[in-house]
Amino acid sequence: MKGLKLIGMKKTFERGTPNEKVALNGVDLEVAGGDFITVLGSNGAGKSTLFNAILGKFRLDRGKIWLDGEDITRQKDYQRALNIGCLYQNPLRGTAPNMTIEENLALAYTRKASRSFFAVNRRDSAYFRELLKELDLGLEDRLKTRMGLLSGGQRQAASLLMATIAEPKLLLLDEHTAALDPATAEKVLALTNTIVSKRGLTCLMITHNMQSALAMGNRTIVMDSGRIVLDVSGQARESMTVSGLLDLFRERSGRELDNDRMLLR
Amino acid sequence: MNTLSLLVSALSQGMIYAPMALGVFVAFRILNTPDLTIDGSFVAGMCVCAVVAIAGHPYAALACGLLAGALAGLVTGLLQTKLEINPILSGILTMTGLYTVNFMLLGGQSNLYLQRTELNSAGTETQVASETLYKSFRSFMAALTGDRKFNSNLSALIVTALIVVVTVILLAVFFRTRTGIAIRATGDNEEMVRSSSINADRSRVLGIMISNALVAFSGALLCEQQRYADLNFGSGMLVVGLASVIIGQVFFGNRGVTLGIISAVAGSLVYRVILQVAYKVDMPSYAVKLLSAIIVVIALTIPRLRRLAAQRRADREEETV
Numbered sequence: 001m002k003g004l005k006l007i008g009m010k011k012t013f014e015r016g017t018p019n020e021k022v023a024l025n026g027v028d029l030e031v032a033g034g035d036f037i038t039v040l041g042s043n044g045a046g047k048s049t050l051f052n053a054i055l056g057k058f059r060l061d062r063g064k065i066w067l068d069g070e071d072i073t074r075q076k077d078y079q080r081a082l083n084i085g086c087l088y089q090n091p092l093r094g095t096a097p098n099m100t101i102e103e104n105l106a107l108a109y110t111r112k113a114s115r116s117f118f119a120v121n122r123r124d125s126a127y128f129r130e131l132l133k134e135l136d137l138g139l140e141d142r143l144k145t146r147m148g149l150l151s152g153g154q155r156q157a158a159s160l161l162m163a164t165i166a167e168p169k170l171l172l173l174d175e176h177t178a179a180l181d182p183a184t185a186e187k188v189l190a191l192t193n194t195i196v197s198k199r200g201l202t203c204l205m206i207t208h209n210m211q212s213a214l215a216m217g218n219r220t221i222v223m224d225s226g227r228i229v230l231d232v233s234g235q236a237r238e239s240m241t242v243s244g245l246l247d248l249f250r251e252r253s254g255r256e257l258d259n260d261r262m263l264l265r
Numbered sequence: 266m267n268t269l270s271l272l273v274s275a276l277s278q279g280m281i282y283a284p285m286a287l288g289v290f291v292a293f294r295i296l297n298t299p300d301l302t303i304d305g306s307f308v309a310g311m312c313v314c315a316v317v318a319i320a321g322h323p324y325a326a327l328a329c330g331l332l333a334g335a336l337a338g339l340v341t342g343l344l345q346t347k348l349e350i351n352p353i354l355s356g357i358l359t360m361t362g363l364y365t366v367n368f369m370l371l372g373g374q375s376n377l378y379l380q381r382t383e384l385n386s387a388g389t390e391t392q393v394a395s396e397t398l399y400k401s402f403r404s405f406m407a408a409l410t411g412d413r414k415f416n417s418n419l420s421a422l423i424v425t426a427l428i429v430v431v432t433v434i435l436l437a438v439f440f441r442t443r444t445g446i447a448i449r450a451t452g453d454n455e456e457m458v459r460s461s462s463i464n465a466d467r468s469r470v471l472g473i474m475i476s477n478a479l480v481a482f483s484g485a486l487l488c489e490q491q492r493y494a495d496l497n498f499g500s501g502m503l504v505v506g507l508a509s510v511i512i513g514q515v516f517f518g519n520r521g522v523t524l525g526i527i528s529a530v531a532g533s534l535v536y537r538v539i540l541q542v543a544y545k546v547d548m549p550s551y552a553v554k555l556l557s558a559i560i561v562v563i564a565l566t567i568p569r570l571r572r573l574a575a576q577r578r579a580d581r582e583e584e585t586v
Binding site: 077078079080081082085086092093094095096097098099103104106107108110111115116117118119120162163166 | 441442443445446447449450453454456457458459460461462463464465
């Protein structure tokens with residue numbers, strides 16, 4: 001049973017206080033192995049909370065998470081990370097600034113690397129250089145450079161590599177290009193596409209760009225108030241336009257799809 | 266005493282305190298966590314060492330001192346990670362608790378000399394000095410050179426320097442292993458470590474244990490060298506260690522872990538030389554702690570002063586435009 005299966009996920013934060021917030025209100029989702037799903041939704045719709053739940057950043061009130069036929073609901077976050085890679089909006093979150101590019105990659109690779117005594121060794125470094133070359137950012141000659149000296153875009157590209165280097169079963173991308181300048185964002189998105197399709201990764205990507213949400217991947221879901229309200233794929237998705245999606249959302253949830261950063265075109 | 270012998274004495278003290286500076290380096294620079302356990306674990310190393318050395322095992326005493334520090338670090342680490350107590354408070358709690366343990370180790374007195382009472386052939390009680398690393402190394406050097414009055418500070422300097430070099434090599438190697446870089450990354454970006462499927466809590470605890478083991482080892486060395494353990498020796502030790510680390514940074518900058526390790530040792534040596542000079546100009550010994558605190562404050566202020574100066578320069582240039 002390849003893929004991700006989410007069953008009846010519920011989470012309320014600060015229950016019983018004035019700040020009570022129902023973040024996930026019964027999320028069910030079946031993701032086939034190799035699916036690339038784009039995730040849309042208004043502010044506070046529960047997109048990032050959904051990701052954090054899958055990553056194990058908190059315990060669910062209710063519900064189950066299955067990954068490749070294994071129940072991971074009760075696993076700790078670092079245990080799940082063995083098979084789940086994740087990228088955040090902030091490029092600083094995925095890398096250790098005071099360590100070299102090589103050491104960062106070596107650490108990420110620890111999950112699947114042979115148990116060599118030294119973390120950085122010649123064989124792995126040759127492999128890292130090859131991977132970095134594919135990024136086409138000139139990083140392959142800067143293995144000994146401290147991560148903190150790279151630009152945001154370079155760090156995000158390196159984080160993408162680190163998230164996928166150990167061949168995870170699932171890749172979660174939480175607006176990972178939102179903090180980058182348009183040209184770099186484009187490049188990182190293209191890289192994402194290449195890596196995901198080349199490795200046949202199962203992937204969920206949160207985005208605020210409706211156009212790329214429909215253009216990338218093979219399925220799009222839209223969240224609202226802690227639920228999935230729209231789920232389009234296949235033929236319906238191919239003929240879907242941005243305005244068509246907006247109309248459909250209005251029909252389902254009775255309001256506008258609104259996000260302060262939402263790009264409509 | 267002439268200048269040379271003063272220098273030798275300062276350097277031998279610097280070497281003895283070098284593992285302590287390394288421990289502070291691991292806690293503050295690598296794990297990026299202020300750890301106040303250090304004041305307590307230094308004394309714990311001393312006390313455990315004293316007890317075992319008096320029982321007649323000078324080498325096991327050093328190892329036991331080191332282990333005592335690791336144990337103290339384990340407690341602080343578990344308080345931080347399992348009970349999620351604030352790191353500073355965790356350290357203070359362990360340090361406070363250790364006071365009682367150390368007091369008990371010293372048999373309810375505030376200091377303990379490395380000697381024991383024996384009956385001599387005449388049937389009267391005499392104090393016999395316990396064997397220590399420094400005592401036997403000095404007689405070794407005396408036999409080697411044929412100089413029966415071989416300078417004890419020089420022999421202490423030599424043997425401690427050998428130990429410190431081995432420690433530095435071991436640490437430098439360790440922080441390049443998979444476990445080692447996981448500890449370094451935990452101090453740098455803990456979230457990234459977790460996302461790499463590494464138990465960051467375990468890395469953190471291990472790091473704190475190593476840090477405190479080094480500190481306690483330093484305490485054990487000092488105990489054997491000065492031939493007594495003192496309950497109140499640890500207070501302000503953290504600041505002394507920080508001063509060493511910061512002084513080392515002045516010379517070597519903040520580049521890479523191996524250089525950082527070496528710079529902590531160098532800082533410890535320079536710090537003791539500074540103290541020796543201060544004593545030479547009749548600084549009373551109780552002024553040491555104030556001096557250490559001032560050194561740390563100055564060193565920590567320099568980057569800020571530089572920033573302010575740069576800002577002022579920029580402002581002035583803007584005015585002239």
